[in-house]
Amino acid sequence: MTAPVPTEWLLDSDPALRWQVERDLLDLPEETWSATRARVATEGFGAQLLALQDPDGQWAGGAFFPAGFDFASVETAGQPWTATTWSLNSLREWGVGADALAGTADRLAAHARWEYDDLPYWGGEVDCCINSWTLSNGLWLGADVDGIVDWFLAHRMDDGGWNCEWVEGSTRSSFPSTLNTLKGLLDYELATGDRERVRAARLAGQEYLLSRSLFRRLATGEPFAPWALRLAYPFRAYYSVLNAADHLRAASLHDGTPPDPRTADAIEHIRAARQPDGTWLQERRHPGAVWFEVDVPAGEPSRWLTFLATRVLRWWDGEPPAGEPPTTTTV
Template sequence: MVAAPLTSWLLDSDPALRWQVERDVAHEPPEVWEATRARVATEGFGARLLALQDPDGQWAGGAFFPADFDFHGPEAADGAGQPWTATTWTLNSLREWGLDPAVLRGTAELLAANSHWEYDDLPYWGGEVDCCINSWTLSNGLRLGADVTGIVDWFVEHRLADGGWNCERVDGSTRSSFHSTLNALKGLLDHEVATGGTEATRVAQRSGEEYLLQRNLFRRLSTGRPVASWVDQFCYPMRWACDVLNAAEYFRQRSLSHGTTPDPRMAEAIEMIRAARQPDGPWLQSRSLPGRVWFEVDAPVGEPSKWLTLYAIRVLDWWDAR
């Protein structure tokens, strides 16, 4: 049970967040939260992003980077942060916020005609060489009705020997990454939910899941030590970053789509999520990923985060119901 004051605090939010709170925390009937979700297109965060779409279907004039991004300037320096305003990042947000894809009717065709990746000028819906980019493009393409078959095949062909994926494979990496593997799995799960998947994609997906589960979502297989300090540093928007909350949310969604129970190898990660809860109920924004944004959608670092609180409540409710 979530305390009434905490639920009221969560409900006092943008439609992009509120409809999920109504569904997953307040347990309102579908007619309530579906009506709120429909407002994402006309109010608040969702409407603001829709108003920023370019006539050619893109946002900020680029596929992954804004058109005015200087790859040799200060914004590209280490630590400056990836800009989060271009097409892929904006489509990711609208998808996460539950925007009805019908609102973006015609966008898939516009992007096919006008958008190319900054890497080698590759066509947008054909994907790139980066597995995280390809995962987001797969998920967005499935929602918008684009032909992303080639990206599905790419994931099967580019899985690494240890079971996962790494965005630095193109630079010679042969070891999987927690971040890259989690992001790849999200795209493959969306593909499986939308199409049923193929035998090859299901094998690849299970392999990536085992990569994370064998490591308890956060430990090095070689030493058993946490892979890095970020494992329990939660942030929203999550963007590309893996932490135990983001990873647990993937397995929650996977479990719900398959009707399976939580894997016990997640137990320690779940307790890390539980331990981060504040005495009065919420979870704090632990860090932020620097970079240019259209506008802020959550609390600053150190303050209670409604988005993270929603994610954590959902994960703990799912785990505790097992």
């Protein structure tokens, strides 16, 4: 028998995680979880990362890589996660309000340039994933990123998805590029209410993933990569079945549609990784420099993964809030 969801353990966490547990697992009133969310900018992870912002609005002096980064070291040291885009991604995902970053959009417009061709920050560049994060961060901070939406519509592949390597001549979509693009397009719909402009493209991208059960090659049915089945937090740029399933949950709630049965194999993989005590283990730490760690080392029970996996399973199973009796009425 598997133990119930360890909600008290999940609640004993940084405000960046706690408010999401309160909202998405316990269905607590908005005034409760929003009060916890407001603490993210002044306590814990959020406050730590905000304090590391440069006067010009950047982090680590660069857009996607730290200033002065030795690109030859990527193969041995990994992608560093300290520059502006990665820092903004974390703050946004943790729920920091845009008011805590007042003036940042203008400062980045004035001072930040992409390492690729020295392009202006809010205009994006040629990488689908980078452009998606820029779209989401710009919507959050109030920057003019509408042109990036047009870019995505113009760069969709014939098979329905996207590939960051299109600039190298690739004509087939990739799982990671498609998932990261879908997140930005969904954020655009959520922020603007403009469903007509991107809805068809977003649904086609979802179909690319769903037709492949989130992790299988279309031609053979075999997993496209072993790392797609590994569960790790933070997600960062990496694809995993949990990352994909959590996005599909958000899209399903936005569209008012039930879970797609083609997700079943991925869901069962996530479910099978649950430990007897109701937790999920961190399976790896992605290589690369960080400002500070926000989750446990590989092999230890992860609050973040336990929260995310439980949230996905609750959506898939249609279960009542974690830790509550089946007769409890949700808020």
